[in-house]
Amino acid sequence: MALGATGVVNGYSRGGSQNNLSLSTSILGQFGHSSKDFLDYTAFNITYSQILPDGLSPFLFDRAVDTKTLSAGFSQQIYGPFRLGFQTLVNLDTRKEISTDYILEYSRRSYSLLLRYNPALQLGSIGFRVNEFNWTGGSETFGGSGVSPITNGVQRQSE
Incomplete structure (x- = not known):
């Protein structure tokens, strides 16, 4: 479960303003680890968001319109990394539906390739994502370069 809050303050040259406070709560879940080749990973997410607006933007494209939304997603391993x-x-x-994306993903431990398509917008994309893989090992310094790894903050060297 995750909770979120975002505040936005907009001021306009003619004296108007639009301020929004967005609150959200999410439930995220995962079953499996993709350790087997077939149907061994399922992930889901559900997020409720509400915007509390104050003021009105003079620009139509900038106004908070969708003040109560529900987002939901689902991802299922089909075979291997797909x-x-x-x-x-x-x-x-x-x-009413605002947007829906259909996603085909090739997922490896350190990276993912994504094909995404939104039929309502007739828009597709190809994405590349570098995944966090919790590296905890050490590394050797670059010999003779004076470059050394920094652990737990800024390292100060006395001369």
């Missing part, structure tokens, strides 16, 4: 999933966003006031 996963298939979706991510959708719904306006709870109008009960």
Whole structure:
């Protein structure tokens, strides 16, 4: 479970302002580890968000419109490193879908390649992601370069 809060303050040259406080709560889950070749990883997420607006932007494109939303996503390992999933966003006031992406992912321990398509926007993308893989090992310094690894903050050397 995760909780979030974001505040945005906008001031405009003609004296107007629009301030928004966005609050969200999420439930995230995962089953499996992709250690087997077939259907050994399932991930899901559900997020409720609400924006508390104050003021109104003079620009239509900048206004907070979708003030209550529900986002949901699902990813399933199909075979080996291949996963298939979706991510959708719904306006709870109008009960209308805002956006849905369908995702095919090739996921390795250190990186992922993603193909994403949104039919409503007729928009697709190819993505490359470097994954965190919790490196805890040491490394040797670069010989003769004067460069050394820094652990736990800034290292000060006396001359």
